Amino acid sequence: MPKDTSIKSVLIIGSGPIIIGQACEFDYSGSQAARSLREEGIEVVLINSNPATIMTDPIVADKVYLLPLNTESIEQILKENKIDAVLPTMGGQTALNLCKEADEIGLWEQYNVKLIGVDIKAIDKAEDREKFRLWMIEMGIPVCPAHIANSFLEGKEFAQQIGFPLVLRPSFTLGGTGGGIVFKKEDLDEALNRALTASPMHEVLVEKAVLGWKEYELELLRDNNNNVAIICTVENFDPMGVHTGDSITVAPAMTLSDTAFQLMRNTAISMMRNLGNFAGGCNVQFAMNPETEEIIVVEINPRVSRSSALASKATGYPIAKIAAKLAIGYNLDELKNQITKTTSAFFEPALDYVIVKIPRWNFDKFKGANDTLGFQMKSVGEVMAIGRSFPEAIQKACQSLENDAIGLGYYGKSLMKSEEILESIKTPKWDRIFRIKDALMAGATVSTIHKSTMIDKWFLYQIQSIVDLEKHLMKFDKLSEISKEEMTKAKQMGFSDLQIAKFVGNKCTEDEVYEYRKSLGITRIFKIVDTCAAEFESKTNYFYSTFG
Amino acid sequence: MTPAILLLQDGTIFNGYAAGKIGTTTGEICFNTGMTGYQEVFTDPSYYKQIVVMTNIFIGNYGVKKSETESNKMQIAGLVCKNWMPNYSRSMADGNVQEYFENEQMVGIQGVDTRAIVRHIRNAGVMNCIISSEISDVEELKKRLAAEPSMAGRELSSEVSTKESYFFGEEKSAIKVAVLDLGVKKNILRCMADRGMYLKVFPAKTKLDEMMKFNPDGYFISNGPGDPASMPYAIATVKDILATNKPLFGICLGHQLLSEACGISTYKMHNGHRGLNHPVINLQTGKCEITSQNHGFAVKEEEAKQNANVEVTHLNLNDNTIEGIKVKNKKAFSVQYHPESSPGPHDSRYLFDDFLEMIKLN
Numbered sequence: 001m002p003k004d005t006s007i008k009s010v011l012i013i014g015s016g017p018i019i020i021g022q023a024c025e026f027d028y029s030g031s032q033a034a035r036s037l038r039e040e041g042i043e044v045v046l047i048n049s050n051p052a053t054i055m056t057d058p059i060v061a062d063k064v065y066l067l068p069l070n071t072e073s074i075e076q077i078l079k080e081n082k083i084d085a086v087l088p089t090m091g092g093q094t095a096l097n098l099c100k101e102a103d104e105i106g107l108w109e110q111y112n113v114k115l116i117g118v119d120i121k122a123i124d125k126a127e128d129r130e131k132f133r134l135w136m137i138e139m140g141i142p143v144c145p146a147h148i149a150n151s152f153l154e155g156k157e158f159a160q161q162i163g164f165p166l167v168l169r170p171s172f173t174l175g176g177t178g179g180g181i182v183f184k185k186e187d188l189d190e191a192l193n194r195a196l197t198a199s200p201m202h203e204v205l206v207e208k209a210v211l212g213w214k215e216y217e218l219e220l221l222r223d224n225n226n227n228v229a230i231i232c233t234v235e236n237f238d239p240m241g242v243h244t245g246d247s248i249t250v251a252p253a254m255t256l257s258d259t260a261f262q263l264m265r266n267t268a269i270s271m272m273r274n275l276g277n278f279a280g281g282c283n284v285q286f287a288m289n290p291e292t293e294e295i296i297v298v299e300i301n302p303r304v305s306r307s308s309a310l311a312s313k314a315t316g317y318p319i320a321k322i323a324a325k326l327a328i329g330y331n332l333d334e335l336k337n338q339i340t341k342t343t344s345a346f347f348e349p350a351l352d353y354v355i356v357k358i359p360r361w362n363f364d365k366f367k368g369a370n371d372t373l374g375f376q377m378k379s380v381g382e383v384m385a386i387g388r389s390f391p392e393a394i395q396k397a398c399q400s401l402e403n404d405a406i407g408l409g410y411y412g413k414s415l416m417k418s419e420e421i422l423e424s425i426k427t428p429k430w431d432r433i434f435r436i437k438d439a440l441m442a443g444a445t446v447s448t449i450h451k452s453t454m455i456d457k458w459f460l461y462q463i464q465s466i467v468d469l470e471k472h473l474m475k476f477d478k479l480s481e482i483s484k485e486e487m488t489k490a491k492q493m494g495f496s497d498l499q500i501a502k503f504v505g506n507k508c509t510e511d512e513v514y515e516y517r518k519s520l521g522i523t524r525i526f527k528i529v530d531t532c533a534a535e536f537e538s539k540t541n542y543f544y545s546t547f548g
Numbered sequence: 549m550t551p552a553i554l555l556l557q558d559g560t561i562f563n564g565y566a567a568g569k570i571g572t573t574t575g576e577i578c579f580n581t582g583m584t585g586y587q588e589v590f591t592d593p594s595y596y597k598q599i600v601v602m603t604n605i606f607i608g609n610y611g612v613k614k615s616e617t618e619s620n621k622m623q624i625a626g627l628v629c630k631n632w633m634p635n636y637s638r639s640m641a642d643g644n645v646q647e648y649f650e651n652e653q654m655v656g657i658q659g660v661d662t663r664a665i666v667r668h669i670r671n672a673g674v675m676n677c678i679i680s681s682e683i684s685d686v687e688e689l690k691k692r693l694a695a696e697p698s699m700a701g702r703e704l705s706s707e708v709s710t711k712e713s714y715f716f717g718e719e720k721s722a723i724k725v726a727v728l729d730l731g732v733k734k735n736i737l738r739c740m741a742d743r744g745m746y747l748k749v750f751p752a753k754t755k756l757d758e759m760m761k762f763n764p765d766g767y768f769i770s771n772g773p774g775d776p777a778s779m780p781y782a783i784a785t786v787k788d789i790l791a792t793n794k795p796l797f798g799i800c801l802g803h804q805l806l807s808e809a810c811g812i813s814t815y816k817m818h819n820g821h822r823g824l825n826h827p828v829i830n831l832q833t834g835k836c837e838i839t840s841q842n843h844g845f846a847v848k849e850e851e852a853k854q855n856a857n858v859e860v861t862h863l864n865l866n867d868n869t870i871e872g873i874k875v876k877n878k879k880a881f882s883v884q885y886h887p888e889s890s891p892g893p894h895d896s897r898y899l900f901d902d903f904l905e906m907i908k909l910n
Contacts, residue, residue, distance in 0.1 A: 225834065225836070230838075254606065255609055255610055255637050256584060257584060257585070258582075258891035259616060261584045262584075262889070262891075262892075262894055290637075291639050331836075333827065342866075343827075343865075343867075346827045346836050346865055347825050347827045347866070348825040348838055349825070350581035350583060350604075350824075350825055351605070352603040353605055354606075388663075389605065389606075456637050457637040458633075458635065458637035461637070527663060533663070533666065535581055536670075536866075537670075
């Protein structure tokens, strides 16, 4: 179906203040959507209570309302403007909640505003945990055993039935606020109270904890013609138990066979087709039992999200921009791939590199805060690195964290004994990735670390390869002893010149390493993020640097 | 690590390291952009005599598993990849890629800039190449490479096809299908058997009268390697099948042969379609599919569109190449892509249902 020409003006709802769990990703998606709609000659009216955003710059929308995100503001806007449609899928949970509230008091109907991108039924089905669970059961899709509780007593009763460890997930909250894992009966009361209070409807899901299962996310697009494409598959380095926003994540999925991946793909597609009226970007999270490869669905978000912003940058596919076009009626096959400009927008990006995202925490600014990671997101930002191998990407990401890390390692150098390190990595904390490296440096095996952390062995083998090369480089007294082959390998594995300078007996400087490798002809090259692994020529310049 | 060389027909050289067995191999270089399913690719008979560049950044990360193969052995002529990963993590795997390659006597090269190679092929087109981890003398490699025949005009199906006919599926099934094996992928057989079809799989050069003894309700023409134009025997068989008016379904090479049988010629593509993300539109329903593809030849677009006996049913959304046809007034249809996928999306599995329906209604 081509563009719906009855839509001449659209209201986009922003996501409000930047808080932990909801940062600038919605500014990114909102701005993209606004541009995408204006490209189509549609007037864009925007509401956001946060002036410190790009989307509220006068050039992004035709009219910007800096008002509190509540129904009074919405009514004011609808009174002052002729709005044909509202697009609530760009402003995260906040926008969806506000859209639902406005619907409940009949605002959209009263002002004859069409809801585009998603309908209320779909929002409910996806966001209300109990409705979601029942929907999954109806579709025959496995979910975690769980019960919804609306009171403290109910919660306690279900907790007894399900057993520990268990997870508490409050309904309709941001970034998992108020939720968490409860390992012991003694901790239940406090956690349950917190979770119930966090939910605007005093509702919490008591769920069995599938700790140690591997976690994956699929980013999808669906159009009105039921066409679905998977834009990106993201694998979490940290197994289930750590909020995705606090997990180190990797794209594309690194440890999935085609059989396992297609099962997830099929499941996600059938969910999206069954969701109801929906056209746009969506995210589905899965957990997989590493032994049997059985999967369960964790959740679905019928909107663009933190991960779709990441997926857009990871693949080059502008999810929010295309999602906005789908919302106004276009089908995927009617649009062009925005990177190649010649091929179809209906396709699934192929990556010939690896993306690593590492969250950035600021626990040093929150003295006394509990720095253990769990179901409630605690990071305040993230870095994303692109490399031609996992070691390269993870080292680049570490170098970008804006702390003192100059790579994976040599940061907050651990003074712990190896037994202490092994004990400490059992608990996910902000510095776990560095401590894992320390443990491997100290001689712990991949199997030992896997047992303590349940992190997939493949990732640990990769870190082991960084450790092996680092130990090898440490043997050299002089820079000139390092062969071209060894230096190339070091650079391909993401070692910075400064890092190498530190290993070689502290007898050289970063500049010397740079000059030396340059004399060997080892220099940075630039590759394009083109959505198609070089199959087609790219018309958009989006580069990353690498060493081959 | 043992150094290895990849030499292309146009003289371009890429240096890397050995993957798999130490040795030398020649074939036509092509690239696959799929991000999962390397083992299924290695064992797909359509890749016979081809050296495959895998653009995915890691090969071997989830090991190998016996059940995830498309034939009984590795079929590619060699492998080119960036990061070769003998260390894997999958609990359900049976072994690692290095041992697998050594056991199957397969030669590969790793640690090369696969993206640079793909860009080279994208511009220059597919060509023959040689990989060696035992010969470093480029002149010697050039000599050996020159001996490798071009893929154009090459008949390879009879080399990969079964030598003896065999049965597949449940004998008691009400529906019987004769499969002409030109290099058939196992999952095609599974997809049909799962839908209650009992199959007899015949060698490539089997004639219609031999297949008719099985008294089939329908015929299937499989995928396979090589140039369809060099297979007059198979084109003749397809013509004979069409004359019976029985349902016929063809995939990939089978699609090209059905086209040839209808008088539409085929051509060798610049660099082919190989991957798991090719968009196709079904012109009959208006719905789109993400498809798994592996072909270096295609049917001529203009001839297909102008042919009075043929209706174009599927088109590629990227380059408008013909992805599917049906023969008017016959129960015969075919697709260029791989609905059985494996590896790849399952979006197009409905075509097997269509085939079943066609047989039932016949």
